Amino acid sequence: MEAPQYVAARVQQALAEDGRTHELGIRVDIRGDQLFLRGQVSGTEQRERLGQVAREAAPELHVHNEINVVEATAPGEDEHLD
Structure with missing residues (x-):
């Protein structure tokens, strides 16, 4: 099983490099088998x-x-702002 920090790094790299997204400011958190994307x-x-x-x-x-x-x-x- 791959260490969570490596999976998070792989996902962040994909978000940054994929032509559909090119997004750098997204936080990737992994808890067990759950992956959380956070940001704006x-x-x-x-x-x-x-x-x-x-x-x-x-x-x-x-x-x-x-x-x-x-x-x-x-x-x-x-x-x-309302």
Whole structure:
């Protein structure tokens, strides 16, 4: 069985290098056979692609996609927090 830190590194490398994602700021945590993706992205499609790449990189683990989608505001616009 591969050590969790090696699996996490492999998944992070896949997220960074895969043409569908190119995402560096995602944290990969492994607890037993559970893999957690955490971080922020700017769109739902990107979040789904990250989950897909993680599942392909570590098919033996149950992937929990906990990535938050943050709507990007256009430059110069004020953010309105409700």
